[in-house]
Amino acid sequence: MLTELALGRGDLDKLAELRGDAARVEAIIADPATHIVGVSGGDVAVDGSALADVRARLGMAHATYLIGQADGRTFVAAAFDVPPAGFRSLREVGSALGDDEAAVATAAVALDQWHRLHTHCPRCGTPTVPAMAGWERHCPVDGTSHFPRTDPAVIVVITDPDDRLLLARQGTWPQRRFSLVAGYVEPGETAERAVQREVLEEVGLAVGDLDFLGSQPWPFPASLMLCYHARTTKVDFRVDGEEIVEAGWWTRAELAAAVASGELLLPSGVSIARRAIEDWFGEPLREA
Ligand SMILES: [Zn+2]
Incomplete structure (x- = not known):
């Protein structure tokens, strides 16, 4: 068996039970102890071989995704339309990141790529809106929920x-x-x-x-x-x-x-x- 694969390691608690609680998610984002991970398509914000904290640029982000908790730290991804300075491709930095941060970055990139490519309802064509802390999109016309693809x-x-x-x-x-x-x-x-x-x-x-x-x-x-x-x-x-x-x-x-x-x-x-x-x-x- 192939074990310890880059991007596939890490012990991430996704905190899925909190996704529907908008007030709790807002409080997690506002907590200065929460690590804000910058993501833009396939790129993530890095500082050397670690994920950078982009809280100072949170106001420029167009969406946030609750990623989860690992090793006592809580991670939220902030999505940027165009990668600001300091962002690098996960393909390049993925093997240099620690296990938990690689898992965080992989989830953030996967979610952001999905949001970018799935902007409209596949049933009726209406623009959908992000929901469940970034893990779903909802159609405001027919009420359908849409989930990230793998x-x-x-x-x-x-x-x-x-x-x-x-x-x-x-x-x-x-x-x-x-x-x-x-x-x-x-x-x-x-x-x-x-x-x-x-x-x-x-x-x-x-x-x-x-x-x-x-x-x-x-x-x-x-x-x-x-x-x-x-x-x-x-x-x-x-x-x-x-x-x-x-x-x-x-x-x-x-x-x-x-x-x-x-x-x-x-x-x-x-x-x-x-x-x-x-x-x-x-x-x-x-x-x-
Ligand atoms: Zn629809």
């Missing part, structure tokens, strides 16, 4: 009978940039069936037995990555030429050498893809 996606460690690893390059990625095969779970499908379908579609390999390795929230904008290990008895792959344009089998020695020389570029350390590749490899991979 879209399940699968990502697959594919190995052959010699325990070589298959890495693939999507057409939209730069040259030399490779990662694991991945894709969204489609409606009506199990996660396991999605793995088999994606692997067959993208690299033409049939895989049977699957082991579940772990999951990671990936709020860019709304994914939950479900990681599996799939073993194949065949080595002859065939890239689809659409989503995947290149692929190849790697031994551990070949991969270490290619990463060290810069011939191969892997996904960043914050991603479950990188962690799963290094789990197969046996230790962290060093770049040039």
